[in-house]
Amino acid sequence: MDGRDLVRSVSVVGSGGAARGLRTVRAAWRRRRIDAAGLPPRGPERARVPGQVRGVEPGPGGGLIRFDRSELRIVVAVNGAVFWGWDGAGPQPSYALAGSGPEPDPRAVLEPDKDGGWRVVAERVTVVVSRYGAVQVCTPGGVTLRRDLPPRWWEPVGGGAARWMQRSEVAADARFFGLGGRARGPRLRDGGYRLWNTGPGRPFGPGDDPLHLTMPVQLVVADAGTHLVFHDTTWDGIVALREGEEGAGSGHDRAGRCEVRMDGGPLRCWVMVGTPARVLLTWASLTGAPALPPAWALGHHHARGGDEQDVRRTVAGHLEHGLPLDAVHLGAGHQDDHRVFTVDQDRFPKLPVLAEELRRDGIRLVSVVAPAVRSAPGDAVYEGGTAVDAFVRDARGRTVRGVGWAGESVFPDFTDARVRAWWGGLYAEPLGQGFGGFWHDMDEPTSFSAFGESTLPRSARHVLEGRGGDHREAHNVYALCMARAAYDGLGELAPGERPFLLSRSGWAGSQRYGGAWSGDVATGWPGLRASLSLVLGLGLCGVPYSGPDVGGHGDGLSPELYLRWLQLGAYLPLFRTHAGARAGRGEPWEFGAEVLEHARAALLERRRLLPYFLTLAQLARRTGAPYVRPLWWGSPEDRALRDCEDAFLLGDGLLVAPVLEAGTGRRAVLLPQGRWYDTATEEVHEGPARVLVEAPLSRIPVFARAGAVLPVRGADGGLELEVWAPAPGRTGGGLVVPDPGDGWEQAEIERYVARRQGDRVVVTREGESGVAAPPCPVRVRGLG
Secondary structure, three states: OOHHHHHHHHHHHOOOOHHHHHHHHHHHHHHHHHHHHHOOOOOOEEEEOOOOEEEEEEEOOEEEEEEOOOEEEEEEEOOOOEEEEEOOOOOOOOOOOOOOOOOEOOOOEEEEOHHHOEEEEOOOOEEEEOOOOOEEEEOOOOOEEEEEOOOEEEEEOOOOOOEEEEEEEEOOOOEEEEEEOOOOOOEOOOEEEEOOOOOOOOOEOOOOOOOOOEEEEEEEEEOOEEEEEEEOOOOOEEEEEEOOEOOOOOOOOEOEEEEEEEOOOOOEEEEEEEOHHHHHHHHHHHHOOOOOOOHHHHOEEEEEOOOHHHHHHHHHHHHHOOOOOOEEEEOHHHOHHHOOOOOOOOOOOOHHHHHHHHHHOOOEEEEEEOOOEEOOOOOHHHHHHHHOOOEOEOOOOOEOOEEEOOEEEEOEOOOOHHHHHHHHHOOHHHHHOOEEEEEEOOOOOOOOOOOOOOOOOOOOEEOHHHOOEEHHHHHHHHHHHHHHHHHHHHHHHOOOOOOOEEEOOOOOOHHHOOEEEOOOEEOOHHHHHHHHHHHHHHHHOOOOOEEOEEOOEOOOOOHHHHHHHHHHHOOOOOEEEEEOOOOOOOOHHHHOHHHHHHHHHHHHHHHHOHHHHHHHHHHHHHHOOOOEEOHHHHOOOOHHHHOOOOOEEEOOOEEEOOOOOOOOOEEEEEEEEEEEEEOOOOOEEEEEEEEEEEOOOOOOOEEEEOOEEEEEEOOOOOEEEEEEOOOOOOEEEEEEOOOOOOOOOOOOOEEEEEEEEOOEEEEEEEEOOEEEOOOOOEEEEOOO
8 A cells, every 4th residue: 555545545534434434444455355366467468560461351341451460350331430440350249339230331342552551442431551550541532530550469478458559640630529528628638538437536627537437439620521439448548649730831730649558458449430410420320329318307407415305395495486397316315324226214204205296296306326235134135136146246256345325335247138137127116116217326336445446346257248357348338237227127117208317427328328417526617617528528429418416516606606507507408406415505595586586597598498408309319419519510620619618509509608717797709600699689790700798697698590490488388489580691490309208209300491581581391291381489589
């Protein structure tokens, strides 16, 4: 134990009670002993590179290229995605891919290239492989988007998992995004980013990395085009990024660089190119359509502790003050001594009655679920899991024990289909008690530890769908597999309703099972900025439904900070306010009359925009496009937009510019090309431009794109079309998807067109059956 571990262990023992602290010390030493006995010692290693090309074997979509010391499999899929795997690795097995993956493109051709290399030519992309193993991705016009240098492996002389490294070059003007939920972003600056899902153990801010949900998914945006690259291995790794520099016309540009280092796993990669919208569509077709949340989940959520009376007082306060509320989230405090799938009967003696009363008012209860199961005889979940051999074991076959909120705990192996089926059935009891949804916490998984890593031993054994392996390979997909267990279980237990499921952790493909919440973001202005970064980054990795805990976790939540955070949250997909023990109650009326008035306006605006959020959710499921998008989404060639991180697009129609600094009454906003209306004043601005606008405490700047047709909630509660006038001589339009309810009925996409005719705007619904008048009221704005 080094000095830092000693200090940490002392601090843990001194907090949360002596018994818990001592348990974490014992757990830390136990984990070290298990790994010392179960992990192979690192010995001599042998470096290897591919060598030179020796031959090829054409195949569907590409073929196999053989080198002296490796072979490279390249396949272009029918959706335009490019796969390559070294040492002959194929796309499967993979936790990221939906189903078996896309079919090869029969039109792609493997043919010789100059200097002894080979290339695969397809409709949307050309892949050039040099005779030494460099892989170059080019547009159909021959412009290089990415060049991967020959990889290098370090193989243990005695056998075992090989480490590998892959260096890549991109254009000098390129910008990096993605890698999951990152607090420092959304644009990823120079530095290293770890790929290991981690609970930091404290409220986090922009300086903390990694966090709960990492993914080896990069979105690279440059003048020449946009591409997404995904390294499909679940092992621990580091991605080191360095942005390029242009030589100011001298021709001495320095390329941007990316270096991926992995501790093991196959070296295989997917690349997809095109516009940002096409890239995310291809990514969704590869990894699965995002789950569609129920309609109520797009409203206002509130997470709070306390007992049944506290919940009733909170709900009554919202109703009394005219504040919309759609869901109340209960943390581990509602459970019997923090034991999963239990209810504290003293604090919640009539939970089913409470849930039914709230549901009649349109409010759902949501329960927290963590994977740690108290390892105590008599605990129903522990006894049931033991009976089906559900829990993770070490290399000697003994059940691995850690520490959770409930004390000494064991952890289900969600990489085993049998265990997923057993765990999914456990949601029947909370469903029967009236819970309408679930949020997964501590699912990295976290096991409290006085020092070292706060997770399971790296040598812990996992089934991994029958292949077998250890926690080094299973850690990053543990939460994804837990989410799958819950999603499948809820689908069987309540087949007529769309499941509502949030996860703190996850991996590529997590969107198939639900959304993500931030975890404990630190209270403060940096935490507010990190909240936006997380949502934007996850959206660009294919997880469109996410959000932070508004207000954060910690001391120092001022009325101004609370209000600005609430105003941002009202425009994010998951809108969840939070009342924590250290942050105070966290309800708007606790901050005074002025804050209450402005908070009510933000909450009512979210309620008004609910039909727009429902449309964005439906479109995300069909296209993979996130609700919240960076400003460059429609204009990736605009370099100024690529560097903008303090504003975002909400769908195609709105631009939101949150206030992220204290004492701000005005702020500069960068507008993309086109005409934009300030939604508060209807003032017209022509982009591209940087404009200075008012940002009083009562609101944040929001702009509407000229021609936008937005479905909103009318004054009578019905659907209304809010149409922003197109510029003279131009047309506009929008898509509307009326939500058919919380079931699985497929909704029809309605297409509307807005035409400027002198001083009037005419709106029509256009479809296969022709042109018709809108079936709902239309309100035109922006005509003066």
